[in-house]
Amino acid sequence: MEKYTIIKLNKRFEEYAYQQDGIEYWLARELQELLEYTQWRNFENVIAKAKIACEKSGNAISDHFADVSKKVQLGSGAIKEIPDFMLTRYACYLIAQNGDPKKEQIAFAQSYFAIQTRKQELLEERIQLMERLQAREKLAATETELSKNIYERGVDNSGFARIRSKGDWAMFGGHNTSDMKRKLGIKANRPLADFLPTITITAKQLATEITNFNVKKNDLKGERNITNEHIKNNDDVRSLLGKSGIKPEELPAEEDIKKLERRVKSLDKQIAKKNLKGKNDTDNEQ
Known part of the structure; x- marks a missing residue:
């Protein structure tokens, strides 16, 4: 043509x-x-x-x-x-x-709409991936804030790990962090949240945010008091999920966040190429 x-x-x-x-x-x-x-x-x-x-x-x-x-x-x-x-x-x-692909207009339309449709699919896929990545980043930031917050109240890094594991125990219906890693086939040295679906990451983030808020508001001190607070908040969020028939411990593991980050970079390159092609096509018309 x-x-x-x-x-x-x-x-x-x-x-x-x-x-x-x-x-x-x-x-x-x-x-x-x-x-x-x-x-x-x-x-x-x-x-x-x-x-x-x-x-x-x-x-x-x-x-x-x-x-x-x-x-x-x-x-x-x-x-x-x-x-x-x-x-x-x-x-x-x-x-x-x-x-009929023998018709010139049909042959053109097949390529024209295929390119545009694929670009839309890439954009939609990227948005879905970014939602999970952003949820994970938000959880990491909230957990970092909690770690700093409770350190000032007499809880060290080991205590923070125990508090977080107890929170998982409440969120996952009696399965602590190590239990969930074994259940989902996750290596012991990898963060559990890197393999959780967006809904569970968001639930953990909400519970942690509430713990942060109440620790400051009520000036909670010591590992026991903060643990009890974190268990309560995770249990409350779990109950909320349960009203919609969601049991976090029954949800399958999702793609490793690290691989997800690489996929987003790859998608960005594909979208950029399609945008560049579209720009060049427009420039050629002028």
Whole structure:
């Protein structure tokens, strides 16, 4: 496909895009025109195949193919409503994948929507990874604050480790830190929190934050008093999780935080490359 054709098609596809509530979409009747399908019934067959592919991929059809209608004027002057669809980028990608690749417009659309869809997938994956990374960083900061806080009240590093393990004992229904490491297959020299799901990390952080607050507020001193406070707070947060049917000790281990950090860096490079490609494509149009 010639460079001029690619630039022209790219511009046309962008011009036909709409925005609603921050979501980009295309109208099926207009995509039919872009892909040069002369008969709506033939294009409807392609849409039907795309819907099946959408469902098989585990996505809700209604999230990507929204039924709408549009009014058109007939030759007689009468107004008639005809069916249409609002299509997400992913829906357009599936339609292109089920179209005739021998058609120039289809071949372009397959690459165009594949790139855009993959970029969106990368962004969504990065956001999910960052949520867990940020939760872990917040827990580490809160635990560091607690360590400093209780050191001023007569508790050394060994005492802090015991307090934290007792907190885990309450959070994980009678399993202390060492128990949970064995249960999840985590090496003894690695932090338990590096392998916990975001919900559990957040729960531990909340309990630790409450302990910090109450230790200062009530001027608690000594390992026993602070341990009792930390057990109570972890037990309270565990009870809150239980109301939603969540038992922290039954949740499986997740990917090592260290590997997660490397994955985020890798994703950042991929996203940067796609952003650079998009910028270069725009520059070439000008």
